[in-house]
Amino acid sequence: MSNIHPEFHRFLHRQDKENLLGQRGIVVWLCGLSGSGKSTIANAAERVLHQQGRFTTILDGDNLRTGLNSNLGFSDDDRLENIRRISEVAKVFVSQGIITFVSAITPRGELRDLARGLLGNDLFEVYVKASYEACEQRDVKGLYAKAARGEIAHFTGKDGSFEPPNNPDLVLDTEKSSIEDAAFELLEAIRGKISAHRPLV
Ligand SMILES: Nc1ncnc2c1ncn2[C@@H]1O[C@H](COP(=O)(O)OP(=O)(O)O)[C@@H](O)[C@H]1O
Ligand SMILES: [Mg+2]
Incomplete structure (x- = not known):
């Protein structure tokens, strides 16, 4: 650790990036049960913002589990590491002024506290609420049927x-x-938080 010397002062400032983009960065973190609508809402909101000329990205828990987080499962420790990595990536994006959506179940207070600790006031926490029964009825990914058959360990809810x-x-x-x-x-809800500091010159 003592041989690592991060040199943040060499970087352009966040506000330089935000002025370029004409917006302010934020992390919109959508949590909720599988099938509650996190990815659907993130995609719908992103599309509108994109059409309005905003620069956005989505960090989707399921997608990241095929790459960055492919070595993680669903134990408590792995869920914590999953959220830590997503939060760190979101922190890099928001520091570039990017409107960053995170769609990840984030099932426990401890996990959301971790994200809050890393992202501070940049975090805008959204609870995408739907009952277990409603998600089970939708069962978009067939996971609830599998869980009912006892085929998924640690299934959320x-x-x-x-x-x-x-x-x-x-x-x-x-x-x-x-x-x-x-x-x-x-x-x-986020409109005032993403508008630019001052008009572009
Ligand atoms: N109001 C709503 N908001 C979001 N999704 C909804 C809503 N009503 C019904 N749905 C449906 O619920 C499902 C949510 O799936 P998805 O977004 O993949 O969930 P998650 O990302 O939370 O696991 C989709 O099939 C979507 O069409
Ligand atoms: Mg999803």
Whole structure:
């Protein structure tokens, strides 16, 4: 460790990047059960922002598990490491002024605290709320049927715990709102946070 000397002062500042992009970076972290609608809402919101000329990206938990996090499973330790890595990547992106969506189950307070510790005020925490029963009915990926047959260990909401967030910045109830309404509500909530510091010259 003592032989590592990070030299952050050589980098351009975050505000230089944000001025270039004409926006401010934020990490919009969507947590919730599998099938609650995290990826769907992140994609819908990203598409609208992109059309508005915003620079965005999505860090999707499932996608990252095919690459960066492919060596991780679903034990408590691996879920913690999964969230730590996603948070660190999100931290790099937000430091470049990028509007960064994270869609990851993030089932426990401990995991969200870890993300908060690394991202601080850049984190905008969204609870994508849908009951286990509703997600089981949707069963987009067939995982609930597998879990019911006992084929998935540590399945979130079944034998893997899910603690709803205590104090999220926003709750989107996908049993009550449509995809479009949920995305719109999210975009309204972050509108003031992503607008530029000052007009571009
Ligand atoms: N209001 C809503 N918001 C988001 N998804 C919804 C909503 N209503 C129904 N759905 C459906 O729920 C499913 C959510 O799947 P997905 O976004 O992949 O979940 P997650 O990423 O949370 O695992 C999709 O099939 C989507 O069409
Ligand atoms: Mg998803």
